[in-house]
Amino acid sequence: LLFNFNDYSTYVEIKREIPSLSQISQKIGLNEGSNFFKPLIIADENTEYIAAKISCNANCPCVILKSGEENKNWQSVETILNAAHKAELGRDGVFIAVGGGVIGDLAGFASSIYMRGCRFVLVSTTLLGMVDASIGGKTGFDLFGIKNLVGSFYPAQSVYIALDALLTLPQREIKSGMAELIKTAVLCGDDFLEELTPLAKNINGLNKFLNDGLLYKCIERAVLYKGGIVSEDFRESGKRMLLNLGHTFAHALESCAGLGNISHGEAVAWGIVRACELGLELGVTPRERAKKIINLIESSGYECASPHPTAKSGDAKNTADYLLNAIKSDKKKKNGNITFIVPNEQSACAVILKEEETKTLENILLSRHAI
Numbered sequence: 007l008l009f010n011f012n013d014y015s016t017y018v019e020i021k022r023e024i025p026s027l028s029q030i031s032q033k034i035g036l037n038e039g040s041n042f043f044k045p046l047i048i049a050d051e052n053t054e055y056i057a058a059k060i061s062c063n064a065n066c067p068c069v070i071l072k073s074g075e076e077n078k079n080w081q082s083v084e085t086i087l088n089a090a091h092k093a094e095l096g097r098d099g100v101f102i103a104v105g106g107g108v109i110g111d112l113a114g115f116a117s118s119i120y121m122r123g124c125r126f127v128l129v130s131t132t133l134l135g136m137v138d139a140s141i142g143g144k145t146g147f148d149l150f151g152i153k154n155l156v157g158s159f160y161p162a163q164s165v166y167i168a169l170d171a172l173l174t175l176p177q178r179e180i181k182s183g184m185a186e187l188i189k190t191a192v193l194c195g196d197d198f199l200e201e202l203t204p205l206a207k208n209i210n211g212l213n214k215f216l217n218d219g220l221l222y223k224c225i226e227r228a229v230l231y232k233g234g235i236v237s238e239d240f241r242e243s244g245k246r247m248l249l250n251l252g253h254t255f256a257h258a259l260e261s262c263a264g265l266g267n268i269s270h271g272e273a274v275a276w277g278i279v280r281a282c283e284l285g286l287e288l289g290v291t292p293r294e295r296a297k298k299i300i301n302l303i304e305s306s307g308y309e310c311a312s313p314h315p316t317a318k319s320g321d322a323k324n325t326a327d328y329l330l331n332a333i334k335s336d337k338k339k340k341n342g343n344i345t346f347i348v349p350n351e352q353s354a355c356a357v358i359l360k361e362e363e364t365k366t367l368e369n370i371l372l373s374r375h376a377i
C-alpha cells in the first residue's frame with residue numbers, strides 16, 4: 007500500500023514475518039552492506055527480541071529504551087539522538103523503530119530533528135500501532151504531564167506491519183488495540199463492524215485468526231481507511247478529526263483514573279459508548295446504530311458503565327464533575343465550545359456543544375443510559 011501525505015510517501019507492507027535488515031534496506035533503495043546504508047535500530051525492553059531478529063547478528067547499532075508511556079519523554083529522545091551521534095549517522099542515516107506507538111512516536115520525532123530530518127522506517131509490533139499509530143506521521147513525546155505536548159508531523163518512509171509480533175503481545179495490549187479497530191469500523195460503516203465482530207468477540211484467542219486471514223483483512227482495512235483520511239487532511243484541520251471518536255471522553259477518563267490505571271483502548275471503548283449516548287441525545291446517532299455499536303463493545307468485554315468503576319472519585323456526582331472539568335479543559339475546546347465526534351447513520355460527524363449545554367453531558371457522565 008502506498009500513501010502520499012503532503013510531501014511524504016509512506017509505503018506500508020502487511021506480512022506475518024518480521025522483515026530482515028536487507029529487506030528494509032532494499033525497500034528504501036539502499037543495499038545492506040553498502041556505505042550508504044547506515045541504520046540505527048530503536049526498540050524497547052519487550053521488543054528487543056524482534057530487533058535482534060531484524061538485525062540477525064549483523065553489526066547494527068541498536069538502542070534499547072525503557073518501555074511504557076512513562077518513558078515517552080525528552081530523556082528517551084536524547085538517548086536516541088546520542089546513539090545516532092555515536093554511530094556517526096549522517097542525514098542519510100536510517101532510524102528503524104521496532105515497537106508500538108510509544109517507540110514509533112519517540113523514534114519518529116528523533117528522526118524528524120536529527121540533522122534536520124533523516125530517514126525513518128517503522129516496524130509496528132502492537133495491534134494499536136498496526137491499525138493506528140504507525141500511519142499518518144504524528145510523532146512526539148509527553149512533557150509537563152501533558153500527552154504529546156511536543157511533536158512533529160514526520161511520516162515513516164516504510165511501515166512494516168509484522169503480524170507475527172502479535173504472538174507475544176500481552177492480552178491487555180491486544181484489547182487496547184482492538185478498541186481502536188472498533189473505532190475505525192464505526193467510522194468505516196456497518197459492513198466493517200460486522201466483519202470485525204468475530205475478532206472483537208474473541209480478543210483472548212485472537213492469534214488463531216492469524217492463519218485464516220480475517221485479522222490481516224481487518225488490519226488492512228483500518229490502514230487503508232486511516233491512510234485515506236490522512237492523505238486528505240494531513241495536518242488535522244478537518245476530516246482527520248473524525249479519528250478522535252470517543253477520545254475526548256477517553257482522555258478525561260484516563261486523567262480521572264490516573265495514568266496507567268486504565269489502558270488507552272479501554273478508555274476509548276468507554277468513550278465510544280458515551281459518544282453514542284451523546285449522539286442519540288442530540289438526534290445525530292440513530293438508535294439502532296447506537297445499539298449495534300454498544301452491543302459489540304459490551305460483548306467484547308469492555309466496561310460500559312458510567313461512571314467507570316476505575317474513575318470513581320467519591321460519589322457519582324463528584325466523578326461526573328471531575329470528568330466534566332477534564333473535558334472542558336481538553337485541547338479541542340475553542341471559545342467555550344467543545345467539539346465531539348459522534349456516530350451518525352453510516353460513519354461519524356463532529357458536533358459542537360456550547361458551554362451552556364453541558365447539562366446534557368453531565369447526565370451522560372452521571373449514569374448509563376438505556377438505549
Ligand SMILES: NC(=O)c1ccc[n+]([C@@H]2O[C@H](COP(=O)([O-])OP(=O)(O)OC[C@H]3O[C@@H](n4cnc5c(N)ncnc54)[C@H](O)[C@@H]3O)[C@@H](O)[C@H]2O)c1
Binds near residue numbers: 074
Ligand atoms: N502517532 C499516532 O498517530 C498515534 C496514534 C495513536 C496512539 N499513539 C501513541 O501510541 C502510544 C500507545 O501505543 P501502544 O499501545 O502500542 O503502546 P506501547 O508502545 O507502550 O506498547 C505497549 C506495551 O507492549 C509492549 N510490546 C510492544 N510490542 C510487543 C510485542 N510484539 N510483544 C510483547 N510486548 C510488546 C511494549 O513494550 C509496551 O510495554 C501512546 O503513547 C499514544 O499517544 C500515537
